[in-house]
Amino acid sequence: MLANAIGIVFDGLAYGCLLFVISIGLSVTMGLMNFVNLAHGAFAMVGGYACVVAMNRAGVPFLAALPIAFVVSGLAGIVLERLLYRRLYRATHLDQVLFSIGLVFMSIAAATWVFGSQQQPVRLPDYLRGQVHVLGLDLGAYRLFLIALVAVVTVALAMLLEGTRFGASIRASVDNQQASAGLGIDVYRVFSLTFALGSALAGLGGGLGVDVLGLDPTFPLKYMVYFLLVVAVGGAGTIKGPLVAALILGILDVAGKYYVPQIGSFVIYVAMVVMLLLFPSGLFGRRT
Amino acid sequence: MSAVTPSVAHADASGRLATLRWSRFETLFWLVPVAGFFLFPKYLTLGSQILIMGVFALSLDLILGYARIITLGHAAFFGLGAYTAGLLARYGWGEPLSGLAAAAAVAAVAGWVTSFLIVRGQDLTRLIVTMGIGLMLFEAANQAAWLTGGVDGLSGVEMGKIFGMFGFGLSGRTAYVYSLVVLFGVFGLVRTLVRSPFGLSLKGIREGEKRMPAIGVSVRRKLTAVYTIGAGIAGIAGALLAQTTQFVGIDVFGFQRSAEIMIMLVVGGAGYLYGGLIGTAVFMLLQDYLSNLNPVYWQFWLGLLLVLLVLFARGGLMGGLTALDERWRRRGG
Numbered sequence: 001m002l003a004n005a006i007g008i009v010f011d012g013l014a015y016g017c018l019l020f021v022i023s024i025g026l027s028v029t030m031g032l033m034n035f036v037n038l039a040h041g042a043f044a045m046v047g048g049y050a051c052v053v054a055m056n057r058a059g060v061p062f063l064a065a066l067p068i069a070f071v072v073s074g075l076a077g078i079v080l081e082r083l084l085y086r087r088l089y090r091a092t093h094l095d096q097v098l099f100s101i102g103l104v105f106m107s108i109a110a111a112t113w114v115f116g117s118q119q120q121p122v123r124l125p126d127y128l129r130g131q132v133h134v135l136g137l138d139l140g141a142y143r144l145f146l147i148a149l150v151a152v153v154t155v156a157l158a159m160l161l162e163g164t165r166f167g168a169s170i171r172a173s174v175d176n177q178q179a180s181a182g183l184g185i186d187v188y189r190v191f192s193l194t195f196a197l198g199s200a201l202a203g204l205g206g207g208l209g210v211d212v213l214g215l216d217p218t219f220p221l222k223y224m225v226y227f228l229l230v231v232a233v234g235g236a237g238t239i240k241g242p243l244v245a246a247l248i249l250g251i252l253d254v255a256g257k258y259y260v261p262q263i264g265s266f267v268i269y270v271a272m273v274v275m276l277l278l279f280p281s282g283l284f285g286r287r288t
Numbered sequence: 289m290s291a292v293t294p295s296v297a298h299a300d301a302s303g304r305l306a307t308l309r310w311s312r313f314e315t316l317f318w319l320v321p322v323a324g325f326f327l328f329p330k331y332l333t334l335g336s337q338i339l340i341m342g343v344f345a346l347s348l349d350l351i352l353g354y355a356r357i358i359t360l361g362h363a364a365f366f367g368l369g370a371y372t373a374g375l376l377a378r379y380g381w382g383e384p385l386s387g388l389a390a391a392a393a394v395a396a397v398a399g400w401v402t403s404f405l406i407v408r409g410q411d412l413t414r415l416i417v418t419m420g421i422g423l424m425l426f427e428a429a430n431q432a433a434w435l436t437g438g439v440d441g442l443s444g445v446e447m448g449k450i451f452g453m454f455g456f457g458l459s460g461r462t463a464y465v466y467s468l469v470v471l472f473g474v475f476g477l478v479r480t481l482v483r484s485p486f487g488l489s490l491k492g493i494r495e496g497e498k499r500m501p502a503i504g505v506s507v508r509r510k511l512t513a514v515y516t517i518g519a520g521i522a523g524i525a526g527a528l529l530a531q532t533t534q535f536v537g538i539d540v541f542g543f544q545r546s547a548e549i550m551i552m553l554v555v556g557g558a559g560y561l562y563g564g565l566i567g568t569a570v571f572m573l574l575q576d577y578l579s580n581l582n583p584v585y586w587q588f589w590l591g592l593l594l595v596l597l598v599l600f601a602r603g604g605l606m607g608g609l610t611a612l613d614e615r616w617r618r619r620g621g
Contacts, residue, residue, distance in 0.1 A: 036412060087599060091410040094358050096553055101547055102594025109588030203566045208548070219542065224424060228416050249360045269420040275406065276417065280409050 006137060008255050014133055014143035015132055016250025017150035018212055022205035022223075023230040024157065025077075025198020025244050029283075031174045031237015033083070033191050036093050038228055040202060041220030044106035046072040048204020048215040049111065062125045065206050073203020077111045077196040085195065086188070094129060104220045111217035113255045120215040153201070157239055174237040199262035235285025308483055317562065321468050325461075332460035338572050339467035340528045343474055345553045347433020347521035350478060352550065354490045355514040358367025358411055360546050362522055364402075365395040366430065367541035374442045374536035375435070381446035386475030389469070391527030392520045403512040420545070426541040437473030444538040456532065463532035469554050470528060470580030474521055479561060481517070490514060551594060557606025566605050 047069035054065040071242040080103075088096055128145050131138040161167035173181040173187045181187045206215070213223065230249060234241030249268060256267030275283070316373045324335055342367055369391035376387045411459045429436045436442055446521050449455045454462045481487055489505050492571050539545060548571075554566020579586035601608065 036415065084595070084599075090600070093415075094352070095357075095602065097358060097415065098550070098594050099598040101551075101592040102598070105587050105591030107591075109584050109591065112584050183529070220456065225416065227417055228412070228419070232412050236319075239535050255305070262431055266424060269424045273417055273420055274415050276409065277405065279552075280413060 003137065004258075007139075008258055009251055010137075010139055011143060012064065012251030012254040013247060014140070014146045014250070015254055016247035017147050018205055018209050019226055019230050019250055020243050020246035021208070022149050023152055023227045023234075023246060024091065024239065025195070025202045025237065026227055027201075027231045027236050027242045028170070028174070028194050028198055028233065029191075030231055031235075032170065032177075032194060033089055034090060036096045036229070037085075038097060038224055039107065040100075040198075040221065041105055041222075041224050043073045043077060043202040044206030044209070044223075045107060045198040045215070045217075045219040047206035048210050048219065049115060049120070050184075050203065050207075051207030052122055052210060052215065055122060062122075062128070066158075066204060069207030070200045071204070071205045074200030075194045076203075078192065079253025080199075081192050081195045082159050086192075089191075090272050095171040104224070105221060108217045115217065118212035119223060120210060122215075124211055131225055142211060146212070149208070151202075154243065156237070161239065165189075166193070174180055189266045226268075229268070231282075233279070233282055235282025238282075238284045240285035241282050291311075300309075300468055302576045311534060314562075315555065316601055317565075318483040320470065321471075325464055325468070329459075329461075334572070334576060336460060336463045336467045336532050337529075338569050338576070339471045340525055340532065341549065341552065341568045341572060342524055342547050342565045343467075343471050344525035345476060345568045346478055346558070346561065347518045347525065348549050348553050349558055349564040350514055350521070350551060351518040351565070353560070354482060354487070354494070355511055355518075355532065356494055357406060357511065357515065359406070359418040360543065361420070363416075363519075363541055363543070363545035364425045365399055365519040365522035366420045366526040366549075367425060368398050368570050369395045369526030370464050370530040370536045370540045371429070371436060371442065371526075372523070373527035374445045374530040376535075377445045377447055377531070378442060379497060380412070382446050384447055384450050385468070387531060388524055388527045391523045391530075393523075395523020396516050396520030399522075400516040402519075403515040406515055407511045422543060422546055424539060426538065426543075433548055436536070439538055441538060442530075443534075445534040445536065447529060447534060453480035456534070460532075467528055467532060470524065475526060475561070475565075478521070482561065483617075486510070486513075487514065513549075525532070536550055551590065553604075554597065555593070555604050557604030557608075557610075560603055560606040560610070563606035570605065612617060 013044050019093055019286070022041070022044045025043070026065050029037055029040070046148060050072040051062075051065040051069040054060040054068045056061060060068065084099075084103075088099055088269035124142060126143045130141050131141075132141045132144055134144070159167075161171060169180065169190050171184045171187060172183070173190050177187055202265075204217075209215075213219070226249065230246045233249070234245030249272065253268050255262070260267065279285070290328055321335070321339065325332070328335065337618060348359075349363070351359060351362065371389040372391040372394045375381075376390060381387065401423055403418075405421075406414050409417070420601045424531050430438055433439070448468060450462065454466075456462050467555075482490075489500070489510055492500050492503075492505065493507055497507055526540060529540070552568045552571040553564045556565065556568065557563030575586065578589070597604065603611070
């Protein structure tokens with residue numbers, strides 16, 4: 001019983017870590033520019049496909065394919081931000097929603113056309129398969145890897161935000177865009193770079209998630225709600241918020257599907273709606 | 289400026305107040321579907337679909353165009369109406385008009401209940417809550433397959449005759465006239481509502497939400513009312529679909545449906561009432577023609593259309609038309 005519960009918590013943590021690494025970009029985008037980007041999942045999908053193509057067509061090992069996913073999605077982020085997103089910073093939320101839905105449709109159609117609508121298979125390297133014996137428990141090796149990698153990424157992000165000048169400009173711009181601009185911080189440049197970083201991280205998450213979440217052209221739509229939930233419940237503009245929210249969501253989702261499979265999906269929505277009602281600006285969000 | 293333009297813009301620009309009188313163009317507009325009945329007897333099924341989606345678009349226009357509530361889960365009420373009418377007919381009560389009323393009531397109650405989640409909170413919260421409700425209902429319908437038929441859909445919806453006289457036949461004529469009459473009736477109600485003091489208070493909320501309480505308007509109550517009415521009308525649209533096609537598929541709850549109706553509305557122009565109808569007609573005709581060619585291409589072009597619309601053509605078709613109208617007025621006087 002207890003072993004089961006621990007297993008569930010562990011699985012949930014891994015799932016939550018994956019959600020976090022994908023959603024962190026969205027959180028900063030929303031907090032920084034107040035831009036509702038429903039197409040964030042598309043960047044994750046791009047990373048996933050980059051990873052799969054690198055592995056299956058170019059024979060690149062998994063661990064090397066992940067940075068490729070990171071870079072490809074980051075580049076996609078830079079290009080799209082410069083060309084399109086930039087024009088809509090001052091637009092209404094509705095316009096942003098419509099625009100990003102349009103991007104989602106385009107990305108799904110493009111992915112279907114290029115890769116077909118089936119799930120993409122991925123062969124994990126042998127050392128990441130199977131189970132690892134830790135403290136008397138058998139834990140999935142891949143999930144352990146996921147958690148470890150995301151922990152490293154989180155620490156790196158925190159160090160970036162707290163320890164570098166660029167991180168300080170990000171925090172300043174999130175707090176008060178106008179005042180930061182008034183102090184000489186190039187807010188648009190900050191945003192471009194963070195958007196690129198966020199997309200890159202989403203791509204990394206997409207690559208990592210091919211095994212856990214699956215990868216098919218409808219990925220951006222399927223998981224859109226989860227990314228949005230993580231950001232809304234956690235609070236846009238922070239790292240802590242989405243991290244906590246993602247972990248909670250991950251654990252609840254896995255637990256819900258295990259203990260009450262008939263209404264598994266409900267558990268998430270109900271729990272999240274309740275949390276949104278209690279914390280309208282998110283757990284760690286700021287009141288705008 | 290945004291893809292949603294304030295309503296009654298043309299009346300403001302020319303200095304006229306909103307009235308309830310039907311202008312020439314409106315009369316002309318409504319003659320088109322009537323003419324369609326006689327001119328295109330083979331396309332009446334498609335015609336009914338367009339009319340039904342027109343009702344759905346109207347309901348969204350109230351919520352999105354007039355009350356500026358961004359919702360990606362409006363199909364929830366559509367689906368509730370569809371299943372209510374479908375289930376009623378399936379289990380013996382085949383009278384269409386009362387089925388319609390029941391569907392509207394169920395959807396309106398659902399709208400009222402969920403409005404409490406909607407009227408507080410910011411855009412992102414609303415978006416997620418509405419999406420979440422839509423998804424939850426989809427899951428519920430899926431799980432309750434014993435009731436709803438699940439993914440296979442609800443069949444065996446047998447409709448009785450309207451007023452005991454007009455049966456739903458294969459020709460689709462009764463369905464078309466039925467849908468048209470309901471659309472016109474609903475439109476008349478909504479039009480009156482929007483041009484009434486209630487509509488003015490909505491406009492006030494749009495333009496200065498924080499100031500409205502200063503003149504004694506309860507923003508929450510107005511938004512709740514609008515949302516409930518919009519939900520009820522969406523339920524009517526759903527019921528129409530169930531009754532005319534005698535089938536309810538689970539996609540009535542799907543995100544695709546919510547997204548599509550939003551697109552139809554925005555293409556036509558939100559906040560004009562007629563925008564929803566025009567956009568729906570254009571969209572569905574295009575979809576009928578293009579998606580048969582290649583469904584993947586359709587999705588791509590649809591996405592591209594949205595992106596271009598937001599970047600260049602805010603206000604949709606009606607926005608463009610009113611802009612032209614204003615320019616013409618200014619020149620001609």
